[in-house]
Amino acid sequence: MRRSTLAALLVSSLALVLPLGTVPGVAASAPAPAVADVGTGAALGARLDAAAERARVPQLRVTRRVTGLRNPWDVQPLPGGRLLISERDTARLLVAGKRGGTRTVRFPSRSVWVSGETGLMGLEVDPRFGKNRRFYTCSGWRTAGGTDVRVIAWRLSKNYRTATRARTLVAGFPTTSGRHGGCRLLVARDGSLVVGTGDAAVGTNPRDLDSLGGKTLRLNRLTGAPWPSNPFARATGPRRYVLTYGHRNVQGLAQRADGSLWSVEHGSFRDDEVNLLRPGGDYGWNPVPGYDESVPMTDQSLPGPQVAARWRSGTPTIAPSGAMFVQGRRWGALNGTMAMAVLGAQRMVFLGFDARGRLQRTTVPPVLTRFGRLRSVSTAPNGDLLVTTDASPGAVLRVRPVAR
Secondary structure (H helix, E strand, O other), X not given: OOOOOOOOEOOOOOEEEEOOEEEOOOOOOOOOOOOOOOOOOHHHHHHHHHHHHHHHOOEEEEEEEEEEEOOEEEEEEOHHHOEEEEEOOOOEEEEEOOOOOEEEOEOOHHHOOOEOOEOEEEEEEOOOHHHHOEEEEEEEEEEOOEEEEEEEEEEXXXXXXXXXXXXXXXXXXXXXXXXXXXEEEEEOOOOEEEEEEEOOOOOOOOOOOOOOOOEEEEEEOOOOOEOOOOOOOOOOOHHXXXXXXXXXXXXXXXXXXXXXXXXXXXXXXXXXEEEEOOOOOEOOOOOOOOXXXXXXXXXXXXXXXXXXXXXXXXXXXXXXXXXXXOOXXXXXXXXXXXXXXEOOOOEEEEEEEOOOOOEEEEEEOHHHHOOOOEXXXXXXXXXXXXXXXXXXXXXXXXXXXXXX
């Protein structure tokens, strides 16, 4: 097996260009060779196909777009080249300028509840931001009676200095110590707001349809009303918001070009998962009695059908986080794959699924194993990837494909 290398390029503070190793059918939890081991005869065709596909995978240039951050959790592009960034533990909301400097946005950050894995987390920018200046946060929050996790709509001032609360869209996600806060946001192409939540490490939450913990939710991003086509929309109480249930700790949400919705979920000691979301689907996490983490991530012995994962890490877990489906011809063989940030194994994994959602290959770019823990992935207007590094100092990386 051969690997070509290209000398590192200095762009801004850092630029790196290296080839990728494409690994058909190899779990991302294992060290990845350049090509899966194949023999002779019929396997020779597989070897040649893999080599041809690897040749179509672009090299990646990585630059540090923003530096000096403290454990950034999410990043989303704003019009005009600016970026909106959240820091979980400091509860700071930042706007990065076109050329890299940052400015702290004034908003009621003292009301953000920070504990353990919970703080200022998911961000999403309204598709009509240019007209309505709206963006959305998912965070811990201090309430008169204690704490919860909630989704809030904000308006950003025209000078990018102040955020004013427009309305609380949905609240009451369970909290305990701050463990399993979840809290990823996605505005889907139908205009709905999809929310991924954690189970707060309470065993009964994931399958309790009237708990908002351990779920994916779907709601009207403007009013906060449950989305009318939700599977339990005609019920009463919190279950009206539920899209899927039986989750442990949803860390990523992504929408494929075909419109399908996907989630990324932390496993216990095994089986991080990527799931294709089916409205009303049960994803099988049921750690009772107590909080028994020895049970399977997708327990097929439960009543009714459970939806099997489309990718699993196996043992040990690698702690995947944010995800985004890559789009654009310049991404070559990576076009249409899911780019998944990984915290524990400190890498980016590109997952290729076929039209039916079956895993075909995983690709681990060596260049993206050099920046420590990767937390989130979003897409710049030109199709480049924006990636946060979970460190202090942390950074926002810009990842772009370059021609060979």
